[in-house]
Amino acid sequence: MDTRPRLRLALTAGEPAGVGPELLVRLAAIPFDAELVAIADRGLLERAAARCGLDIQLIDDNAPAPALATAVQLRVHHVPMPAPEQPGAPDPANARYVLATLAEAADGCLAGRYDAVVTAPLQKSSINDAGIAFTGHTEFLAERAGVDVVMMLASPELRVALATTHLPLSAVPAAIDGPLLQRVLRTVHAELRRKFGIDEPRIAVLGLNPHAGEGGHLGREEIDTIIPALDALRGEGMELLGPLPADTAFVPAMRARYDAVLAMYHDQALPVLKSEAFDRTVNLTLGLPFIRTSVDHGTALDLAGSGRADPSSLIAAARMALDLVLRSRRAA
The missing domain is CATH 3.40.718.10 (Isopropylmalate Dehydrogenase)
Incomplete structure (x- = not known):
């Protein structure tokens, strides 16, 4: 007792x-x-x-x-x-x-x-x-x-963590680097296990640019920063998807493949979450x-x-x- x-x-x-x-x-x-x-x-x-x-x-x-x-x-x-x-x-x-x-x-x-x-x-x-x-x-x-902490918003159907929080959009690309992404993803991975009881978390990572950079034609952040960071963490055993285009990452078929999403900036993913579960969404501070x-x-x-x-x-x-x-x- x-x-x-x-x-x-x-x-x-x-x-x-x-x-x-x-x-x-x-x-x-x-x-x-x-x-x-x-x-x-x-x-x-x-x-x-x-x-x-x-x-x-x-x-x-x-x-x-x-x-x-x-x-x-x-x-x-x-x-x-x-x-x-x-x-x-x-x-x-x-x-x-x-x-x-x-x-x-x-x-x-x-x-x-x-x-x-x-x-x-x-x-x-x-x-x-x-x-x-x-x-x-x-x-x-x-x-x-x-x-160091990570901001996450969670509804019964979807969890979204943020690589950057309250920054002007113009400041986001310079704020995202390999060490930041690795720290944030390690925190999200650990807290999904500790707080949500998910033994083997699956995390989808969004690209920064439209179409996740489209092979470098719409920006090189995915090639130069995001992919190397994800590959390093995959070497540690993390199950990571991406970088994914933000415009298709939230369709039902994709959602079945992950337990949480890491967005690159505040308004990249939160409108999706709030539009479908505004009165059931909770802001958490991980870490x-x-x-x-x-x-x-x-x-x-x-x-x-x-x-x-x-x-x-x-x-x-x-x-x-x-x-x-x-x-x-x-x-x-």
Whole structure:
């Protein structure tokens, strides 16, 4: 019998003026076999719950649970927010608050206070407007943990990892080299085995150029960089397909041949994934010493404050985090 304590999932609310706080309180109303801990400003969550018409009881994370539950309960690690939120209008004054919630979630996972972290969307532009260089959750958590990571989005039908993440398209070719591709593919291969229980992962690798370069006529990156990197890893025993043309890699006959796809840049493959499974897709950060999942959408400023934002992706992210933690426990 497993006598270990109940799992604890840390939740961050993301951009205060976006839909994240409302999604988070809606998530709290869903039954989970885990303890949910919101790392956020208590007042922000109270106002979000009121907008959603939810009767929610916020409990300090250090306090014992009430003997009698009269409403939905949610534990809170309170982080004070400098400026009150105005739904739909991000305030750069709250940028450091947003990053403080992420830091607490990451540090708490590293220290064993939380078993995983689930993040709601944030507004990168607002953080940069505050004078803080910031490219995204993935890069922030990698720096906090001191590791190299890979961004993956996964639905029940498809897993897509990225060789590069939040870069201008003009910067992508120079960013892709052999060592990068080998590091990324080793991480994806190891995490497919460790997190998803796939003993012999099959990974499809997309080319950078149209038609995967068409023999060098549409670009030489496949010939000069991608193919040599794949051949080296095949020599280590990895099962790799490609480089494949991106326009045919996602047809049903091809999907049956692989367990995951490595795309060269952010918008090369993610539109395919999001167009068919937007509310069921989860963002994962591979390579971290803890499990992190997130939604596959942005802050939806046009919906913020309405109480009508769909929590399906955040619910999927929390369920995947719980599944991954339980799988790792069973394997331990």
